[in-house]
Amino acid sequence: xxxxxxxxxxxxxxxxxxxxxxxxxxxxxxxxxxxxxxxxxxxxxxxxxxxxxxxxxxxxxxxxxxxxxxxxxxxxxxxxxxxxxxxxxxxxxxxxxxxxxxxxxxxxxxxxxxxxxxxxxxxxxxxxxxxxxxxxxxxxxxxxxxxxxxxxxxxxxxxxxxxxxxxxxxxxxxxxxxxxxxxxxxxxxxxxxxxxxxxxxxxxxxxxxxxxxxxxxxxxxxxx
Amino acid sequence: xxxxxxxxxxxxxxxxxxxxxxxxxxxxxxxxxxxxxxxxxxxxxxxxxxxxxxxxxxxxxxxxxxxxxxxxxxxxxxxxxxxxxxxxxxxxxxxxxxxxxxxxxxxxxxxxxxxxxxxxxxxxxxxxxxxxxxxxxxxxxxxxxxxxxxxxxxxxxxxxxxxxxxxxxxxxxxxxxxxxxxxxxxxxxxxxxxxxxxxxxxxxxxxxxxxxxxxxxxxxxxxxxxxxxxxx
Numbered sequence: 001x002x003x004x005x006x007x008x009x010x011x012x013x014x015x016x017x018x019x020x021x022x023x024x025x026x027x028x029x030x031x032x033x034x035x036x037x038x039x040x041x042x043x044x045x046x047x048x049x050x051x052x053x054x055x056x057x058x059x060x061x062x063x064x065x066x067x068x069x070x071x072x073x074x075x076x077x078x079x080x081x082x083x084x085x086x087x088x089x090x091x092x093x094x095x096x097x098x099x100x101x102x103x104x105x106x107x108x109x110x111x112x113x114x115x116x117x118x119x120x121x122x123x124x125x126x127x128x129x130x131x132x133x134x135x136x137x138x139x140x141x142x143x144x145x146x147x148x149x150x151x152x153x154x155x156x157x158x159x160x161x162x163x164x165x166x167x168x169x170x171x172x173x174x175x176x177x178x179x180x181x182x183x184x185x186x187x188x189x190x191x192x193x194x195x196x197x198x199x200x201x202x203x204x205x206x207x208x209x210x211x212x213x214x215x216x217x218x219x220x221x222x223x224x
Numbered sequence: 225x226x227x228x229x230x231x232x233x234x235x236x237x238x239x240x241x242x243x244x245x246x247x248x249x250x251x252x253x254x255x256x257x258x259x260x261x262x263x264x265x266x267x268x269x270x271x272x273x274x275x276x277x278x279x280x281x282x283x284x285x286x287x288x289x290x291x292x293x294x295x296x297x298x299x300x301x302x303x304x305x306x307x308x309x310x311x312x313x314x315x316x317x318x319x320x321x322x323x324x325x326x327x328x329x330x331x332x333x334x335x336x337x338x339x340x341x342x343x344x345x346x347x348x349x350x351x352x353x354x355x356x357x358x359x360x361x362x363x364x365x366x367x368x369x370x371x372x373x374x375x376x377x378x379x380x381x382x383x384x385x386x387x388x389x390x391x392x393x394x395x396x397x398x399x400x401x402x403x404x405x406x407x408x409x410x411x412x413x414x415x416x417x418x419x420x421x422x423x424x425x426x427x428x429x430x431x432x433x434x435x436x437x438x439x440x441x442x443x444x445x446x447x448x449x450x451x452x453x454x455x456x
Contacts, residue, residue, distance in 0.1 A: 156347075157285065
């Protein structure tokens, strides 16, 4: 107990003397902490509860934040750059003709080379496609038409002809299935609003003059 | 199935069994063959059919936005008769028509396309994908062993080269400016059959006396559970 009291007194003495000497003024950690406390005060959302209408309106204003992403189900015929080397482009032309006649996707994969991850991919989001085949491939496949062989689309591995079986578009979910997420987002928006309002109010008490950047002046001085 | 890399996202598959054949490397669904004939990385091989050596199906696909692969290696570790641990590296697949010598190594480097000043490289050497079947040429069924795979990329600029270019600085001469990124897998374990016989299959002689015995069914369960999860 004695130790605790001693420590408290010690802290108080150092704190008072330190503040008196202005040590808190140019300390970036203390400044940030104080700013954070002000923001916390402004952001106190206790007891704030959105109404059904507010939630619905929020969901409607930002459908993209809650929508599921587009998903692709496709097969590919792979031409391996490693296996085919310089012949790859010619092989691709031939294969394009072969596939033009093939309306069904079945067995077409056998025209190409084996691919370690397989020939058919089910319900992948664009980011999943990008992780496997790279960004460029993902961008290109998101524009292909459904139901016929198209390509070739290049990837880091070689060329791919793709047959898009299904594209399920991202859809906007009903409020009930995303209620918690919408509420969180709604509260977060109120929080940011409150913080901004307080900031504006306080800022208006100051006359703020921003001086033009002086970097150039400093440099030319340094040269002389 | 777990493997780590030094950064790039190459894909590595590794299966061990007793019956993999060279033709399995041409199968259109290597993973299916792998699970049918063997166990995946992290698995156990423990019933060596008489006269057979373990065989492995190894495959890797480069990072779709990364560098080509130089080679696949299997590193074998074993416990010698003297109780000392041993390790040996085998090159099992190499890009660019190089050969693997009778000692299991390919001494010829893959080459180097790194332009250090510009911190770039080209995928004009190496291979985008590699797959092979390998059989342990030095197998001794009485010794415990493990096998794991390294998939090694062609040389690429090291972070020091990117920094030097970005900041326009010069690195000291001892600073390495290129690197070979790699993936390394969990091992496949081999354990001599005799160690299991003691506990699992000779209950009359060892009943109650062998601490290994109660563990056997648990291992079996874990193994089948692990491999079913691996499929996803």
